[in-house]
Amino acid sequence: MPEQKPEQVQLQARVADELVGKRLDQAIAQLFPEYSRSRLQGWIKDGCVTVDGEQKRTRDKLQGGELICVDAELALIEHHQPEPMELEIIYEDDDILVINKPAGLVVHPAAGHADGTLLNALLHHVPDIAQVPRAGIVHRLDMDTTGLMVVAKTIQAQTELVVQLQERSMGREYEAVVMGVMTGGGKVDAPMGRHKTNRQKMAVVHMGKPALTHYRLLQRFRAHSHIRLKLESGRTHQIRVHMSHINYPLVGDPVYGGRFRLPKGVSEGLIKTLRGFNRQALHAKKLELFHPVTGELMSWEVDLPEDFQLLLKALQQDLRRNEES
Known part of the structure; x- marks a missing residue:
């Protein structure tokens, strides 16, 4: 595969009247919205942005009419093949x-x-x-x-x-199987951050970042629940942490699931299925967004994976067997 060279970025625009008095970083974020503000700020600090031929600081104010030029490189992802x-x-x-x-x-x-x-x-x-x-x-x-x-x-x-994602206009819905029998849906509005003693884990913490998870009940089983969830924030491990926080941890979760538990009188088939389900029972089922170029609202939904379907089938069979006995 031929070696790729960094892409050259050369842009220019004149400062319009509505940008008078704006900081340089604020103005170029509006002039060149296809690039992130952090990237543009980095180019200013690296001297890749000039105002009427002169380098300026990110906080310097604009007077109007100046010519802003960007001459930069987009670095390629390094070390990954x-x-x-x-x-x-x-x-x-x-x-x-x-x-x-x-x-x-x-x-x-x-x-x-x-x-x-x-x-x-x-x-x-x-x-x-x-x-x-x-x-x-x-x-x-x-x-x-x-x-x-x-x-x-x-x-x-x-x-x-x-x-x-930041404005929460991208819709993401998940399905999960949790331990415990829910009586209905609800929400978990609990801030999250790093666990105070185990930095590899996340946790609900008083001074954490806001995190909100909505959930609704799809089906109750004897000792488990099948639920649908919708995120209004995207914190690391958010669903897993929030469900564990309200004492309904995800089936198979090796980090937040707690001690492995089995309901009384459970069938051998369900025992085998639960013990063999060695991952968190969580599936991103639906995605909805506005196309980033056309603005069209687009939506996709995919079936549950086979192991998830087999888990639900085993839980359903256990419920039916118990009702018939």
Whole structure:
């Protein structure tokens, strides 16, 4: 594969009257909205932005009429190699890619997972995505969580999708099986942050970032519940932490699930299924967003994976057997 060179970015625009008195970083964020504010601020600090031929600071105010020029490079993702991997692509166009992520696939390289990740697969499937920060990944699913993810194929698309995430206009719905019998739906409005003693875990903490999860009951079983959830924020491990916080941890969750429990009189078949379900029972079932270029409202929904369906079937059979006895 030929070596890719960083993309040259050359932009220019004149400061309009409505930007008079604005800081330089605020003005160029409006002039060049296809790039993130943090990226533009970095270019200012690196001397890649000039105002009438002179370098300025991010906080310098504009008078109006100045010519702003940007001459920068988009660094490629370093040290990550493209890898041919089979992806279940639900939708793809020139701007976005929607996939159905399987269990066991790590989204981004990290300690212990240097390769074989979704990012490596994206670099192979869309080589130019190397010019987009994090290979266009705007939100993540945990390694063993399945379901829908959207990936941006361009910087413009990524910037717009990040805004939708921040403004909560991107709809994400999940299904889960939790331990315990719920009486109905509700919400968990509890701030989250790093666990005070185990930094690898997240937790509900008083001074954490706001986190809100809505849930509704789909079906009750003898000792479990099948629920649908909707996020209004996107904190790491949010659903897993929130459900554990209200004492309905996800089936199979190795981190937040607590002690393995079985209902009384449970059948051997269900025991085998529950013991064999060695991941959190969580699936990103529905994704809804506005297309980052056309503005069209788009929506996708995918079936539950086979192991999740088998878990529900075993719980249903156990419930039926108990009702008949």
